[in-house]
Amino acid sequence: MSLSRATRSEGPLRNLSAYLQIIRGRLRIALTYRQNALFMLAVLIVQIFILRKVWTALYGDAGVVKGVALADVLVYLTIANLQNWAMQDSAVGSYLYSLVREGRIAFDILRPAGFVQQMLAHLVGGTLSMVLFAAAALPLVALVGTLGPPASLTAFGYWLPSLLVAFGISMLLNLIVSLGAFWTTELGAFSMLYTLVSQFLAGVLVPLYFFPDWLRAVAELLPFQAMAFTPVAIYGGQLADGEAVRAIGVQLLWVALLAGTVRLIWSRAHHRIVVQGG
Template sequence: MKPYWSLARMAWSAVLVYRGEFLLQLAGVAVQAVALFAVWRALFTGDGGGELAGLSWDQMKGYLFVAFLTGTLMSSFTDGQLAVRVLDGSVALDLVRPIDYQLARFAESLGFLVGELLVVAVMGSVLLMAFGGAPLPDPGQAGLFLLSLLAVVPLKFGLVYLVGLACFWTGNFHGLSLSRVAITNILSGALVPIALYPDWLQLICMLSPFPGIVSTPALIFLGQVRGTEAAYLIGIQLLWIAILWIGTRLLWRVAVRRLVVHGG
């Protein structure tokens, strides 16, 4: 495990070196979160302070905070760092190193994650205070929420890693990254709670891994799902983690066959 720990520390060092780019990309997520808070506050004000999607305004603030938190984890900075190894050819060097490529990239992602958590702690606190705070879960729900939040990390990594591997075929990741973010925002419930979607779109969401990124931890945080139901949703998260981990591992074996290295 020592090589992977070293990779995680190197990734954290890269965050410190490229802190301007790192903070700028996370600021983009924060701006989106502020806009969502403002839009939803206007919607609740226009509705006379009632409920939307079964949530009060105070609960919606908690939902949006979780969406901001999970949106910050494995940000586009991480996305780019994974893809660039394929695009600049440095992946060829990884093939001769005695480490597992997938585990190495996950270790690096955890290094970036440290910086993301520090930023979200500051930005998220300021955001909530600016909009009047939000209710916190009771201790039992808080434990389930933390489990669900921990599952978001490898789940989101699987999707980001998948985009990185797709660069073997596309030769570019910007379009793929933007598409991934857009699809994730819609199908995860980051922009609009899934309960407000039409039935056919809710079905598509439920058949995908995306609700596990925002909807599941948010509903647990708010106490909308408890006990067995919460454990079931966490189990779904773990199932998709396994599917993505194994699936991308098989895709990696196919992808490296396309690698062409020029030189002597």
Template sequence: MRPYWEVARRTFHKMTTYRGATFAGAFTNTVFGLLSAYILLAVYAQRPSINGYDAVDAVTFTFVVQGLLMVVSVFGDTEIADRIKSGDVVIDLYRPIDYQGYWLAERYGKAAFYAIFRGIPPLIVGALVFDLRFPTSVSTWLAFLLSTALAVAVGFGWGFLLQLTAFWILDVRGPNQLGWVIAQFLAGMFIPLFLFPAWLMAIARALPFASILQLPAETFLGKHEGADLVGVLAIQAVWAIVLIGAGRLVLARAVRRVVVQGG
């Protein structure tokens, strides 16, 4: 475990040098949080509660989601794809550390950084402008942290698969963006899934993307307790395993192809 911990720690440390970008990003998250909150409030002005969520839930949800965006990386990354394209992937594969494990550790290093510096500011501003609902018990906070950690893994699994397309097509930005726009929508980034009509909500909940934003945000709101909460975490864990496992399989196939064909 030691090398993975080191990778994560160093990534975290590296991130702290991008101060300006971090501030600018937190500002952007906050602005989008404010705009979404006002739109949702205009909707809730007509109805006090929708599918068991009231206006305070909805506004809180918005700021939690804005804070989580970078943590779970819903805009995608191209670092892995770039190294595949440049051929550096071959060097990476010969390192005495698991390839996917390395990048997952890197992802967790970033996630920890973003959780603090991009996650907290929108929540603070949101709480200053609106009435927000924070978890009232330590166990809810812990459940939220665990759910977020699992969400990072699910997001990583999806992003890893998207980036592996670089083995087959030259410019990975297309599939990357397409894959993430779909994920964003079905994860509840544009609007919370609890505002979806029943049939669409059912579809969204059956897919892995809800595990990336919707489920951690619901956990934050304390919507899941006891066995229900365990079920939610289990769903996230299963999706993380499925997506990451799929990534391993695809990677193995792609590598075999590269080795056989010599790049």
């Protein structure tokens, strides 16, 4: 009995080296084909610049709207867009689609490392590469956007775990979208729709406190706001102390729900695998 317990306890760590190798491989791919990431980073910088100009014009001479100062909104938008950009790794969806289409997915499934865990490792590597590019571009981002310190040390302390949980939510949502490759021959349009809807409802383009009441209520029922609005609002002090703790609790609940959804989808998806010629 003790041996079986030891074996089960070692199970999750048994393939750790394989997952680390996948993460390193994804990092190498991103650095090798860095032109694509640099182009996407240029698009992000332009978007931050446009948002700064638009919101500055919208505020006009009003220093505060709905209790929020323009400077705070600009910091929010800059950080929210940086976060969102770093977490949106669409390459895994294309990779999974190619595995299914070409029949190579059979090799990934037969490996000792779990298939879903392999995809999560790809997502971790992709996000880390995006974070590296974003960190290198911070001086330029600060020039076209607005960066600022957290509202307080307490806010920073809450922001860090909230950001990590937001990363987990983003990975799980990306994986759910990517698993659609088992049911459709084209992921491009669906991925674009997901990006548009998730950006808006996450509060990346418009902070949730400017939403109409009914739309904010809808957004708060969905997981997207937990990816961007929650951590950035904590950073800026819009969610403080008790509100921040409750918001992180909601984030953790979404992680559990989305993890269960991934498990359910995968239990259906692997029954649909058909490898041509075999």
